[in-house]
Amino acid sequence: MTILSVVQNVCLAVGLDKPDVVLSSTDREMQEMVRIANEVASRIRDAEFDWQTLQAIKTLTGDGVTETFALPDDYARMQTTARLWSSRWSWGLEHISDSDRWLETLAVPVVPVSGQWIIYGDQIHILPICQATETVRFFYISKNVVKPATGDNKPAFTADDDTFRLSERALELGMIWQYRSQKGVASDDDETNFDRALYTAMNNDSGSKPVVSGNARKQFPGVKTAFPYTVGGQ
Incomplete structure (x- = not known):
């Protein structure tokens, strides 16, 4: 889904007319959408999670x-x-x-x-x-969360056919929340919907979860192996 498609969905959700172009538009509301899209994309990227x-x-x-x-x-x-x-x-x-x-x-x-x-x-x-x-x-x-139609990945949206490399649903819901918030009409549901979409994206990002049978050795977060070899005896 391109950023144009994402913004079109956001506009329909917040009561704006569906745009034909976004990045090249001189309309103030579309310029706001571009700023919000890049802000939310950065927020998703900088979440406390290693995508x-x-x-x-x-x-x-x-x-x-x-x-x-x-x-x-x-x-x-x-x-x-x-x-x-x-x-x-x-x-x-x-x-x-x-x-x-x-x-x-x-x-x-x-x-x-x-x-x-x-x-x-x-x-x-x-x-x-x-x-x-x-x-x-x-x-x-x-930092390059945007994929262009051609060329190298980049940190921000600059063309209507750019795509978001992470969760497009989280981006869309985050933009809806951010737009309504800056207009003073946001509800708790908007933030909740964004948080849920972000959590789901994080949960799905790492792939399938293995099923362990038996008594696995306990691992503690942040603990490193002091000496990663077997110590032999006499």
Whole structure:
């Protein structure tokens, strides 16, 4: 479904005339629809959920000198539980989220047992410095939620034949809620309908849910394996 079709459905729901064009229209109401469409699309993208459609892998290659690496051009954010994996180490690099702790790493002359990383200044910083030919890979969430009829994906709607890469139903219901809200006529049902559509899209996004038989080993969110190998005995 194109953004033109989505806006046409929204207009019928909120009592506006069905438009023939949207992005090229000079009508104030259609310009409002474009702004609302892009706002709701960004809100869906930035929900606390790692949409599989928007996940991408970035590979960084060391040269033995460089500490900083540019973020991907389409970078929106890291995954909720993002980890960096290096060809040099057998475990994920440690994420330093505290800026003072990173300064301590720079100031104290101690070489970390494993790699460490932080993001600031729109760059990823990795220590120790990556060796020549060493690769570091990580997943991130792309900001490009719009698919054009031709060409590369992009972050916003710019043509009537653009399509939304995530849930079109959530986009449509979110636009209805947002439009009515800014006109002062929104109801609790509008927000509820959007929230339900968003939840359904999230629930369906990860694919089928496996059925586990027997007593599975308990897993705790956020807990990492301390040593990912079997310890042998004498």
